[in-house]
Amino acid sequence: MIGGIGKTSMRLTERPLFYWVVKRYRGFQFILLLIILVSLFFKVYPLEMQRQIINVAINLKMLDKLYLYCGLYMGAVLIGGLLKYLTNTMQAILGEKILIDMRQEMYQHMLQLPLPFFHRTQTGNIISSVTAELNAISSFLGSALSVPIAAVLTFITFLAFMIFLNPTLGLISMVIYPLEMVVIPLLQRWYNTYNRKRVLTNRRITSLVNESVTGIHEVQGNAGYLLEYNKLTRLIKRLYEITVRLSVIKYGIKFSNNLFQSIGPFLLFLVGGYFAIKGEFTIGALVAFLSAYEKVYDPWKEVIEYYQTYQDARVRYKQIMELLDHTPDFLLEAPGKIAGPLSGTIEADNVNYNISASIRLVSDVSFQLEHGRHLALVGYSGSGKSTLSMLISQLLKASSGSLKIGGHDINTLSKLEVAFNIGSVSQHPFIFTGTVRDNLLYSCNTLYLNGLADKLPERQEIIEIVKEVGLAEDIIRWGLRSIIQPQRAAPMISSFMHMRKIIQKKLKEEFPGAIEFYNADLFQYYLPIAKNIIFGSYSGAFSSRKLIKNKEFRTFLRDIGLEDSLTKLGFEIAEATIEFLGDFKNDAFFFQGSPMNPESFQDYERLTTAARKRSLEKLKAPERDRFLLLALGFIPGIHKITTISTELEQAILSARRTFLHQVAGVDLDQCRNGTIQLEIKPFQEKQVSASPRFTPFCINQYLNAHSLGENILFGTVIDRDLIRDRLGSIASEEFEQQGLLDDIMDIGLDFHVGSKGDNLSGGQKQKIALARALLKKSPILVLDEATASLDNTSQSRIQRYIDTRLKGSTTVISVIHRLDMISGYDHIIVMKDGTIAESGTYNDLLAQKGTLYDLINDNH
């Protein structure tokens, strides 16, 4: 899987470009070449037919011959074309195949490069080199061998044919080629220089954009737009200049090609015409000759194009390889050894780590730690404790000295062996895009994938660890926020409905004004008018825009006489919004009290004026619909811009009853009293293909389109702050009673953390990283200020877990800032300027009244 062609293969970054072509898919390439050889015949044959048609068929006026030759001509052209089609496709496939190998191997190589490489190199550079720049190479790779071979052969074939027709003429027509062979490479070399500059500039643009995206907080915080803009402008200008020069040279090459190409016919007509007039050459032969000359130019052009793409690919390839030209510090798999469990003993002997000749971050560190003992590394910041912990977890390689894990020199251990035996958590752990579960199982998945673990942790095991690190409440909250797949929810629905009743009762007592519960008989002030009418939801994403296009709904609205009054309401809203917010239309903040969004302000301004001038009724249907849309999105409890009359409220309520009864086929009594109604008429949104199901807001109906939390709340939250914390705790209590807690946590584990964990707080990320390392159950655990961003309670909880559950079984090395957490450790090393200042037990060091004593007293 890793390193496609075995252990003896050449070092990745030293491979020449052709290495990838020559060593791979030889069978495929051989067939490709065969097809090209066959197609050569079909290229020359039509020329011979041309000669025959003119010289034999036309000259001797033989119609049957004419038909035969023309048929043969066409057939050959057709077969030739098909073969060309086949070879082109095969070349593209070949290119992509090689590209896959190349990309996989380069990505593997890149991932294994030592950490300092990533600190030195800008991310954008790395990204563009393994993506866009490689893509450009692929088109070359597919044609790398076949095109030059085919072109040269075709060239020779046509040349031979021409010499066969007339040796003198054949040789004359070749005169121009040597000339071109001198001129074009000269131009090309010039082109290459600028191309190299273009690649570099492109990379700089990529890394600049990447940098500003990564640092967008800083950019926006400092309003650094102009600064970033200027940086980019400079690069874009440079790119422009380079590209212009490139074009000048490129089209210069094209021009000289064309020029040379037209010199040929000139010579041919001159000399060939002379021979034909003199009778030494037939007209048929001259035509065939001209065709052949034209055709001979094709392979020549191909060679030139090939030469250009080759040069381009070579330039790119060289730059990628230069970028990645580093050796991984450690092997992924050590040859001839099986990674297995080591004991947790750690021995350091005079370990040093330098980043340059003069800068030494860790110097002469020696210590011994027996299996299952816990070591705390403390000291001022910059004292080298983090670096030391990274040396132990093999993230950095010691410059000198020996570091032994379980009796083995760490430099002889492969990455996999280290991953199996050491779990590490950094201060700012990285969370991958994906679900919480994906992230929790990251380490375990790696071991499983490499055959080092027989199975992945069971659900129970994951939930247990999650509880230990104090993530349980968050996971339950994520569970509440999830929209559960209907199949998954099905077995639990009756429990959810039961909870809905209990929670409604509790919340009604505790916060009467904070939630508006769904009630089929009451107007809902915190639901938009649209939802007030249909009083239900779809399994797809709901939008008034979709609803308004639904014919069934529109007919209903018109029949019940609500369309006009709602359009009028929409017009009132538009009028009020435009007049009230006219001075603030550029500030979205002020639009909180209106269903209009700031972007459509000008549209509505225009529509309102038109409606005033003519009348609302005289507007075109789509224009009236805009007002209807506004009214359907109006939420009376939130949008203060206007108030609707009691009459309209009543009209909407009665429309709701009719809608539920007639359109959706919902029995209102059942809806109120809570018998589950299974048969609901499939009122559908026509635009959506996956026929979304309509679910009414009935007390016993589970709403598939809503999150679990919304389902058990069954209402609209008015005061979010008040409800948020309370709902979580009531819900956990109830889930526990229902025996559903683990199921809900299981659902919560599938919560999507967002890009790089953007949906998570710093503390949550840290807890996930801790759980991830603990789930691995490795004999050694390295914690680099792993609890630093947690609150006090969580910190002590995790410290308690480490002190009680891991003592004796797991060796723990922990870099700690909080000195009140270190009393449970067996051994303490105090670092200062990269060296060990003090080493001993907590009590001994305190009694010594040395550095640790000072540190503790400084802290207080």
Added chain:
Amino acid sequence: MTSSLKKERSMTSSMTTTENVNQGPCLLSSDFALLRQSPVFSGIHHDVVKLFAYLSAHRSIKAGDYVIEHGKKANQAFILVKGAVEITVHHRQREIVLQQLKPGAVFGELALLAKFNWFFSARAASDAEVIIIDQTAFQKVIEKFPEQKDKLIERVIQIRINRLESQTTFMLDQLLSTGEKPTEAIL
């Protein structure tokens, strides 16, 4: 000068039309009426008051629930519409009532001007209703009406002074009624 005048005029004209459009019991107009009576907005241009009415929200509070909790981030000011609210402080593990507020009273007004954590609590003494004005809304409005800024800030400070005076009086009265010598207690 001219631009601010123009703005004023256009706002006034818009007000009249809006009022024409919304007839009947409109939440916006009733809030406008409530805010206008409040000491924070006395002498403030009615366009500004109207905008505050538009940006404010209502909340009902059950008797005994906290509107403001000591130590939490302050970002809203409140105007009591219905019921009674008690201002309390925590001192030596005891909650001491400093003042009881009646409808129309403004509290938490400092949150409009500065970022801090609440140094007192406010608890509903009976079922109550408040209008909430958000810090962001306040900042946004004074950004749009800079000429009203000084006056608004002055009002907030005046309310604060009145509160301080009445609370001090209240405490001193309490002290005196317990029979201790006030000078000693204060020192």
